[in-house]
Amino acid sequence: MMRTSIKLLGLALVLSSATAMAANNVTYNSSSMSSAMSSVMKGTATKNADNTDLNARDKSGATLTPQNQSNAEPDIEVLAAVRSAIVEDDDLSTAAHNVKIMVEEGVVTLRGPVKNANEKNRVEELARNVAGVVSIDNRLDIDTN
Structure with missing residues (x-):
């Protein structure tokens, strides 16, 4: 029916x-x-999602993805604090609010598309200012669409 x-x-x-x-x-x-x-x-889609091409590199297994996120309590706390700092910044785009964040032993890896170089730098700065962050691996991509 x-x-x-x-x-x-x-x-x-x-x-x-x-x-x-x-x-x-x-x-x-x-x-x-x-x-x-x-x-x-x-019900088939006719156009790929915005970041489909960017995510293609994740399929190989050689790239750190959110599925590799550490379950250690300090890493989870740092991840939550970094996510909160990014989401609370109203000047960032929706794309920037939705970047992938992985934390392992205090090392924060940022991945995904952002609108421009200013957003890329701002997201890194917000993450760097979170207590418990040892270093940043900024792998954010600037969306050219």
């Missing part, structure tokens, strides 16, 4: 899109509409 409802909703969305395109005098061949309808019905 639920699957049928979802398919009908998808079909209605495709049909309303086709109607809107026709109203705007936009022409598409039947194979492109069929492909678009198939994509909607299957």
Whole structure:
């Protein structure tokens, strides 16, 4: 029952899109509409997430990721304090608020995209000012999109 409802909703969305395109005098061949309808019905995404390419390097296992995060209490406390410092800075973008943070024996590794060099430096500065941080490994990427 639920699957049928979802398919009908998808079909209605495709049909309303086709109607809107026709109203705007936009022409598409039947194979492109069929492909678009198939994509909607299957629920497949047509565009990669913003940082998909940046995360590709994590697949090899050679790069430190949040799954490698130490469970030692001092490291967890430092991680929480660094995250709080970053999130509390309202001048940072959402991307900067969501950087990956890993802490092992007080060494903080920062990973992920930020908007510009100023944000990259600001995130590092905020992390450096947290008690218990021994050093920073700043691997933040500047998003060029």
